[in-house]
Amino acid sequence: MSVKTPITVARGDGIGPEIMDATLKILDAAGAQLDIEEIEIGKAVYERGVKNGIEESSWESLQRTKVFLKAPITTPQGGGFKSLNVTIRKSLGLFANVRPCVAYAPYVETDHSDMDLVIIRENEEDLYGGIEYRQSQDVMASLKLISRPGTERIVRYAFEYARANGRKKVTCMTKDNIMKLSDGLFHKVFDEIGQEYPDIEQDHMIIDIGTAKVAAHPGMFDVVVLPNLYGDIVSDVAAEVTGSVGLGGSSNVGVDFAMFEAVHGSAPDIAGKGLANPSGLLLGAVMMLVHIGQGEVAGKVHNAWLKTIEDGYHTGEIYREGISKVRVGTDDFCKAVIERLGQKPETLPIADYSGTPAGGMKLPPLKEYPPVERKRIGVDIGLNWGVCNAEMLAEKVQECVTDNLKLQMISNRGTKVWPNGRPETFCADNWRLRFKADDDEEITTSQVIALMDRMNKADLNFTKSVMLYLYDGEPGFTVAQGE
Ligand code: NAD
16 A cells, blocks of 8 residues: 655635546546645635635645645736735745646647646746835836846746756746846846756847747747746646647746646636546646656556547537537536546557656756945935926936036836936936945945935935945946937
């Protein structure tokens, strides 16, 4: 008798309980050795007033098992509720979200029969820090954070994933033509780490054209690695292009923990009707079986599922006259998969996990970099000023400027409006003033504080200040549009 692997299971909301029931029946029939601990998450927990949708006692189960099979949940809108998915990913350090997107032509209708790509999305950083400020009456700001270690980890994961899964190419997508520092770092680290993987083809695309290509020519791609927000969007585009969001499984992996789920949500429109396609969660569970070292059972489940799709047993959202054979609900689909356990697909590629290592990817330690030399050369000060007139503002600010910290530039919503601004530029009520010494001379914090004190006394109400540094002689800040 083999040892059972403890896992935590949550049945979730909407169609969650139906598709989880089907998934667990198939795993059981296939001989998966699982010791299941169930926890409750989502709607019912939110309704008990727990703001992040998960009770403290449920964390204990996750701490114990370190493996989570999760059905979708319904996230309440507004009301101060926090997204449970984001909470779990961040709390358990699940830095990589892996979403294979595969076409099953000719059995599932799609315009792109050659599609077989894997999206690897960074899961913890970027705009998902949720660090936002109201800067003035009219302006809101959101802070995008990209770190070198966070990027190195996800990029290396993508290359290691490619190697371990016989993939040939890794494509990185960013918007580094606009976000030169944050997305620029992601791209730079991709190029640096990529040099250690000369056996893997690699390229970079700007995210807008990259997304368009995923939608129109997905066959061009193999593994795609992206920062968090772009990854969120591109993975849904890719899942939809395969034919249905109902078909996509996904894993969220970290160093110690892993969570497996469907790509789609709780589908409240079809909940309780027995119509839901359990395939997304089942394919997530296949990834889980590989992770916990039950690769043989994973292959058995995956191949039975492929054969079921080939045999035309299709749930409503993928059922097409002339292609499908039997329109099934969740239960009959589940029965059809169980009947095919031990069989293999005839034309779709056979799944084989015999060589895939358990326990997820073991990444080497992060690279060490020599410390950089930092020189403070100025400060950006943000302030509110309701009059759309940069000249007037500059005049008032100039009265506060002494010694070597000079007003160099004023921008509004990122566009330079002083000196020599264009009269056509629209100005909102929050401004950024850049003060620097001549010739990048070093300045002191005391000089900055003295400047802010004089501005304060002149009734110039600043909302924030950011020091400007050179790092090994390279500016740690960007120039304004038009500067
Ligand atoms: P959704 O993915 O739940 O549904 C989108 C459409 O796809 C619907 O028409 C639905 O009927 C259909 N669909 C989805 N899964 C299907 C399946 N397995 N079989 C057949 N059809 C399926 O997206 P939504 O409507 O935007 O979101 C509903 C809820 O799910 C929201 O509360 C959202 O916050 C939540 N959500 C949760 C997760 C998660 O828990 N991981 C992910 C996405 C959305």
